[in-house]
Amino acid sequence: MSLVKITGLHKHFGANHVLKGIDLEVAQGDVVALIGRSGSGKSTLLRTINGLETIDKGELVVDGAALHDGKGDLRALRQKVGMVFQQFNLFPHLTAGQNVMLAPTVVKSTSKREAEDIAKEMLLKVGLSDKFNSFPDQLSGGQQQRVAIARALAMKPKVLLCDEITSALDPELVNEVLAVVRQLASEGMTLIMVTHEMRFARDVGNKLIFMHQGRIHESGDPKTVFAAPQTPELAGFIGAVQEA
Amino acid sequence: MAYQFDFAPVLQHSDLLLTGAAFTLALTAVGAVLGIGLGIVGALCRAWKISPFDRLFGLYVEVIRNTPFLVQLFFIFFGLPSLGVKMTEWHAAVLAMVINLGAYSTEIIRAGIQATPRGQIEAASSLALTRLQTFRHVVLRPALTRVWPALVSQVIIVMLGSSVCSQIAAEELTFAANFIQSRNFRAFETYFVTTAMYFVMALLIRQLLMRLGQRFIVGRPR
Ligand SMILES: Nc1ncnc2c1ncn2[C@@H]1O[C@H](COP(=O)(O)OP(=O)(O)O)[C@@H](O)[C@H]1O
Ligand SMILES: [Mg+2]
Numbered sequence: 001m002s003l004v005k006i007t008g009l010h011k012h013f014g015a016n017h018v019l020k021g022i023d024l025e026v027a028q029g030d031v032v033a034l035i036g037r038s039g040s041g042k043s044t045l046l047r048t049i050n051g052l053e054t055i056d057k058g059e060l061v062v063d064g065a066a067l068h069d070g071k072g073d074l075r076a077l078r079q080k081v082g083m084v085f086q087q088f089n090l091f092p093h094l095t096a097g098q099n100v101m102l103a104p105t106v107v108k109s110t111s112k113r114e115a116e117d118i119a120k121e122m123l124l125k126v127g128l129s130d131k132f133n134s135f136p137d138q139l140s141g142g143q144q145q146r147v148a149i150a151r152a153l154a155m156k157p158k159v160l161l162c163d164e165i166t167s168a169l170d171p172e173l174v175n176e177v178l179a180v181v182r183q184l185a186s187e188g189m190t191l192i193m194v195t196h197e198m199r200f201a202r203d204v205g206n207k208l209i210f211m212h213q214g215r216i217h218e219s220g221d222p223k224t225v226f227a228a229p230q231t232p233e234l235a236g237f238i239g240a241v242q243e244a
Numbered sequence: 245m246a247y248q249f250d251f252a253p254v255l256q257h258s259d260l261l262l263t264g265a266a267f268t269l270a271l272t273a274v275g276a277v278l279g280i281g282l283g284i285v286g287a288l289c290r291a292w293k294i295s296p297f298d299r300l301f302g303l304y305v306e307v308i309r310n311t312p313f314l315v316q317l318f319f320i321f322f323g324l325p326s327l328g329v330k331m332t333e334w335h336a337a338v339l340a341m342v343i344n345l346g347a348y349s350t351e352i353i354r355a356g357i358q359a360t361p362r363g364q365i366e367a368a369s370s371l372a373l374t375r376l377q378t379f380r381h382v383v384l385r386p387a388l389t390r391v392w393p394a395l396v397s398q399v400i401i402v403m404l405g406s407s408v409c410s411q412i413a414a415e416e417l418t419f420a421a422n423f424i425q426s427r428n429f430r431a432f433e434t435y436f437v438t439t440a441m442y443f444v445m446a447l448l449i450r451q452l453l454m455r456l457g458q459r460f461i462v463g464r465p466r
Contacts, residue, residue, distance in 0.1 A: 075372045081370075093462075
């Protein structure tokens with residue numbers, strides 16, 4: 001049975017029909033790479049999966065938490081789905097450790113001691129166990145993004161969504177973040193990631209989805225799809241990215 | 245003939261002045277805590293458009309900001325008893341200060357809340373925090389940090405404005421000064437000392453509040 005199941009999902013922003021009937025199934029342990037041109041609806045799709053955007057029509061189920069035509073328990077959904085953003089979005093008044101502890105204590109009423117243990121464990125996982133007491137503005141971009149990953153993991157999500165999480169980073173900081181994602185993938189974490197790192201998508205992903213004008217235009221095994229794109233749009237996109 | 249300065253007839257009443265200053269400070273302390281508390285609630289309702297409270301607070305803010313403090317005070321102390329709401333001069337003074345500061349701090353804190361980057365609220369939502377939890381744990385402290393200097397200035401304005409409470413016979417510093425002046429007719433000396441006392445109090449309150457803000461709101465060393 002699939003962990004994430006999306007059926008006939010539609011989303012409009014006013015007159016702009018942004019998602020035009022998305023069908024997608026993600027199994028436990030899948031690493032899905034979502035690619036496509038700017039404006040094709042990748043971020044919107046990710047944001048609907050954890051309820052940051054409402055759904056006009058269609059069905060979304062994540063591990064039993066369901067939305068039918070936009071109605072359902074959003075907070076139940078969000079507890080199953082973690083999200084990491086391009087701009088990190090750490091809470092600036094809290095230390096790295098407090099950033100990670102906040103949701104377990106506030107949302108799950110975990111005791112402070114226990115939340116502290118969780119935070120230490122998650123910071124260790126992203127290689128930042130020595131930064132528990134650092135504030136976000138004392139960390140590099142790469143470190144901030146790793147704290148953001150630890151913060152999402154602290155809620156023990158079933159699936160982690162990553163929206164261009166290395167795009168705001170200086171080139172030399174990209175790899176430390178990708179290494180963490182690679183590690184998570186190897187531990188069996190279910191991941192859906194929007195990325196422009198094509199080599200990473202091919203090496204780490206087991207499923208590639210190419211979005212074009214609000215639809216899933218082509219999908220399949222990354223190595224196969226990259227080697228032999230079936231549509232001119234994907235071939236053109238791969239060509240354009242490789243030139244860059 | 246030049247005027248002969250003589251401060252002795254004023255200083256002889258220094259106990260009255262000090263008591264009055266203590267009452268002014270107490271009024272300010274209570275007014276500041278409750279007024280800022282009211283301002284936080286008002287700012288939340290206004291910034292996040294919590295209906296119908298957003299419009300009620302909007303009306304309240306407009307009324308208070310466009311009427312004189314003295315008239316607000318008279319309305320509470322002399323006007324409300326006609327409706328059967330009676331209170332002592334101290335209660336009226338505190339209430340007027342809370343209502344006045346509440347209105348101004350609603351607007352000040354609202355600006356701080358509205359400057360919250362969208363991404364932080366989205367991050368909190370994605371972690372399954374409710375709106376109220378997001379406000380309390382993610383939005384409030386950085387918002388207060390942004391506007392703290394403006395809030396401190398407003399508290400001082402209200403402290404200085406509390407001198408009009410002498411008009412309803414609340415025995416604060418200005419009331420004490422008026423009383424002393426009516427006894428010794430030493431207007432210059434009396435109000436000179438009183439002015440100096442307000443000035444020192446304002447400086448001390450600013451220092452104290454900036455320090456408290458750094459310690460409990462910003463919450464980290466510079
Ligand atoms: N909050 C919003 N309000 C209105 N339009 C939006 C909003 N977010 C995205 N869009 C529009 O939806 C389309 C898809 O955007 P997005 O999902 O961000 O694409 P991608 O992530 O693939 O670049 C674009 O046309 C964009 O302008
Ligand atoms: Mg995007």
